[in-house]
Amino acid sequence: MAQVLPAERDLRRVIGDADGAGDREVERLGEQELLELYRSMVMLRTYDERSVVYHSQGRIGTYAIFWNHEAMQAGAFHALKDEDWIFPSYRESAIGLLRGMPASTVLSWWRGHPAGWWNPEDFRVASICVPIGTHVPHAAGLAWGKKLKGESACAIVFFGDGATSEGAFHEGANFAAVTGAPLVLFCNNNGWAISTPVEAQTRAETLADKAVGYGMPGLRVDGTDVLACYEATREAVARARRGEGPTFIEAVSYRTAPHATADDPRAYIDLDRVEQEKKRECVGRFAGYLRRAGILHDDLASSIAAEAAEAMREGIKAAEAEPPADIELLFAHAYVDPPSSFASDLEELRRTRG
Amino acid sequence: MAELSIVEAINDCFNVELERDPAVMVMGEDVGRAGGVFRATAGLRDRFGADRCFDTPLAEAGILGTAVGLCMAGWRPVCEMQYDAFSYPCLDQLITHVGRYRWRTGGKMQFPLVIRMPYGGGVRAPELHDDSPETYYVHTPGVKVAIPSTPADAKGILAAAIRDPDPVVVFEPKLHYRTLKGEVPEGEYVVPLGQARLAREGEDVTLVAYGSMVPVCEAAADALDGVSVEVLDIRSLKPLDEDALLASAAKTGRVVIVQEAPRVCGFAAELAAILAEKAILDLRGPVLRVTGYDVPYPYWQIEDAYMPSVERVTAAVCRLLEF
Numbered sequence: 001m002a003q004v005l006p007a008e009r010d011l012r013r014v015i016g017d018a019d020g021a022g023d024r025e026v027e028r029l030g031e032q033e034l035l036e037l038y039r040s041m042v043m044l045r046t047y048d049e050r051s052v053v054y055h056s057q058g059r060i061g062t063y064a065i066f067w068n069h070e071a072m073q074a075g076a077f078h079a080l081k082d083e084d085w086i087f088p089s090y091r092e093s094a095i096g097l098l099r100g101m102p103a104s105t106v107l108s109w110w111r112g113h114p115a116g117w118w119n120p121e122d123f124r125v126a127s128i129c130v131p132i133g134t135h136v137p138h139a140a141g142l143a144w145g146k147k148l149k150g151e152s153a154c155a156i157v158f159f160g161d162g163a164t165s166e167g168a169f170h171e172g173a174n175f176a177a178v179t180g181a182p183l184v185l186f187c188n189n190n191g192w193a194i195s196t197p198v199e200a201q202t203r204a205e206t207l208a209d210k211a212v213g214y215g216m217p218g219l220r221v222d223g224t225d226v227l228a229c230y231e232a233t234r235e236a237v238a239r240a241r242r243g244e245g246p247t248f249i250e251a252v253s254y255r256t257a258p259h260a261t262a263d264d265p266r267a268y269i270d271l272d273r274v275e276q277e278k279k280r281e282c283v284g285r286f287a288g289y290l291r292r293a294g295i296l297h298d299d300l301a302s303s304i305a306a307e308a309a310e311a312m313r314e315g316i317k318a319a320e321a322e323p324p325a326d327i328e329l330l331f332a333h334a335y336v337d338p339p340s341s342f343a344s345d346l347e348e349l350r351r352t353r354g
Numbered sequence: 355m356a357e358l359s360i361v362e363a364i365n366d367c368f369n370v371e372l373e374r375d376p377a378v379m380v381m382g383e384d385v386g387r388a389g390g391v392f393r394a395t396a397g398l399r400d401r402f403g404a405d406r407c408f409d410t411p412l413a414e415a416g417i418l419g420t421a422v423g424l425c426m427a428g429w430r431p432v433c434e435m436q437y438d439a440f441s442y443p444c445l446d447q448l449i450t451h452v453g454r455y456r457w458r459t460g461g462k463m464q465f466p467l468v469i470r471m472p473y474g475g476g477v478r479a480p481e482l483h484d485d486s487p488e489t490y491y492v493h494t495p496g497v498k499v500a501i502p503s504t505p506a507d508a509k510g511i512l513a514a515a516i517r518d519p520d521p522v523v524v525f526e527p528k529l530h531y532r533t534l535k536g537e538v539p540e541g542e543y544v545v546p547l548g549q550a551r552l553a554r555e556g557e558d559v560t561l562v563a564y565g566s567m568v569p570v571c572e573a574a575a576d577a578l579d580g581v582s583v584e585v586l587d588i589r590s591l592k593p594l595d596e597d598a599l600l601a602s603a604a605k606t607g608r609v610v611i612v613q614e615a616p617r618v619c620g621f622a623a624e625l626a627a628i629l630a631e632k633a634i635l636d637l638r639g640p641v642l643r644v645t646g647y648d649v650p651y652p653y654w655q656i657e658d659a660y661m662p663s664v665e666r667v668t669a670a671v672c673r674l675l676e677f
Contacts, residue, residue: 085426114460134447138420138451140419141420141426143423144423145426145428155423172416175410179420333459336456336464
């Protein structure tokens with residue numbers, strides 16, 4: 001086995017400054033792919049911004065905002081093949097849209113409606129993991145199981161900086177390493193777990209340093225640089241497909257939005273830093289890169305934005321048109337073969353509801 | 355039919371089920387090279403390969419968590435928890451995911467995994483090798499639970515669990531792993547979940563138990579001269595054979611439930627509640643419980659005082675007969 005070294009401290013970047021200094025290219029990534037990446041980012045951004053509005057209008061429930069995380073999600077996503085599995089945390093709730101999941105499905109999930117349940121096999125997107133980090137072993141198990149069956153699919157699991165303190169993260173990462181599972185562990189280090197800064201999560205200098213303890217490589221990238229996220233994930237996926245096992249990617253950013261719609265970060269966050277970070281937010285940064293390269297222009301940008309806005313209008317319309325859930329669903333789906341008490345429970349419920 | 359111990363019957367079941375279905379795999383701590391600390395999985399690694407009898411890292415939540423992912427990849431993992439109380443870290447995965455994942459997919463994905471573990475005391479072991487944790491599991495929606503008491507049931511119930519489309523937890527009475535022998539059908543043998551076993555027919559009183567308390571009840575029945583005792587081995591806690599419980603209560607009118615686990619909110623309380631709700635007019639006296647105490651399972655020098663004994667069971671029966 002190749003020697004595993006501690007991660008580099010410097011964040012990998014592909015996109016340079018606003019004036020173009022430091023811009024470089026990702027090998028084998030053509031104009032078409034770059035625009036697809038941009039489309040995905042705009043779709044996610046639009047989803048997120050509209051969801052915050054829908055929440056304020058009372059049309060969806062509490063919502064976990066991912067504004068300025070689009071680079072990580074879209075960048076990592078585009079490094080995958082269609083057969084590869086994605087294990088999202090609640091921060092990546094809408095990543096299924098990039099696989100063709102209707103916006104109404106994800107909106108229904110945030111509306112607490114059963115139409116928000118999907119079949120993971122349809123999209124190779126696992127259910128949204130609400131508890132922190134407990135899906136890391138699932139992703140390790142799926143990737144290991146695919147490998148055992150001789151299939152070529154790999155998996156990626158998204159989790160935050162706080163999740164690296166969880167036992168489930170450790171057990172999942174270690175299982176993946178021991179079994180040589182084709183897995184990418186993608187850590188969205190936005191600096192905050194609700195109000196707890198990453199410095200209070202760990203004394204490790206970087207989260208990527210944890211990788212060496214599992215005997216896997218750790219990469220550190222700028223989490224607001226979609227091309228750096230893409231490139232690092234592509235390397236990790238290639239490594240996984242070569243049978244060399246899992247890779248840990250730490251994508252670093254600074255959380256610019258509240259943890260969720262129920263959170264008010266003014267009590268704990270550095271508001272000046274938030275303002276600075278908003279100026280270099282990831283969608284705008286990538287748009288600047290594409291414009292400098294002559295790939296994106298105003299008309300195209302407007303039509304991409306309009307497409308995404310239309311998908312969201314359709315999505316909320318369809319989600320709101322869902323008929324109310326039948327109470328029978330209370331008893332559905334937990335078992336293939338439910339306990340006999342369910343029938344009498346349902347009968348009693350119907351009778352007492354009148 | 356072969357005369358086997360419980361642990362041999364489990365091993366026999368694995369040999370049959372792994373041969374029958376290539377999607378079945380066994381995973382756990384020391385299950386491969388060592389064949390399990392109780393040798394329940396002995397020989398499987400040699401016969402079926404290290405991938406299908408996999409020595410995992412020492413991580414119970416990781417074992418169950420990866421088993422969830424293995425199900426998603428089309429496997430039917432059978433997870434061994436080395437001891438009852440070592441399983442507690444896996445409760446996180448059990449409660450937050452195993453019992454919920456199918457529901458979360460709107461019934462589209464199945465999670466046909468099995469958790470099995472030796473449970474219970476009386477084996478002169480250090481702390482946390484002696485617990486009876488079935489209530490934690492049976493309380494979790496989306497999960498089935500069974501506890502055999504005989505070698506034949508140990509084989510048949512494990513086979514049913516492996517073939518079941520839902521997650522099933524099987525507790526095995528480690529006290530009787532090697533000491534209790536019995537006839538076990540050869541080849542494929544399945545005891546469907548949800549069916550109690552009438553271990554002994556009687557007229558005057560019903561002793562209800564499962565797992566390692568069934569032999570205690572049978573010994574108590576032997577010790578009770580002149581009393582016709584029925585012994586009902588529940589063996590499947592969820593799904594529960596309520597009909598068998600109610601039929602026996604209707605027949606004898608007296609029920610004592612014997613459970614090794616601590617008393618408060620134990621499974622005996624559930625059985626007693628069902629009898630109170632559905633059998634009140636059949637009963638000629640209160641439903642009594644003989645259980646472990648609400649204390650940490652004790653040091654082994656005094657563990658016999660904790661375990662429900664034949665004497666405690668017979669005393670309860672006499673009390674009920676005199677009611």
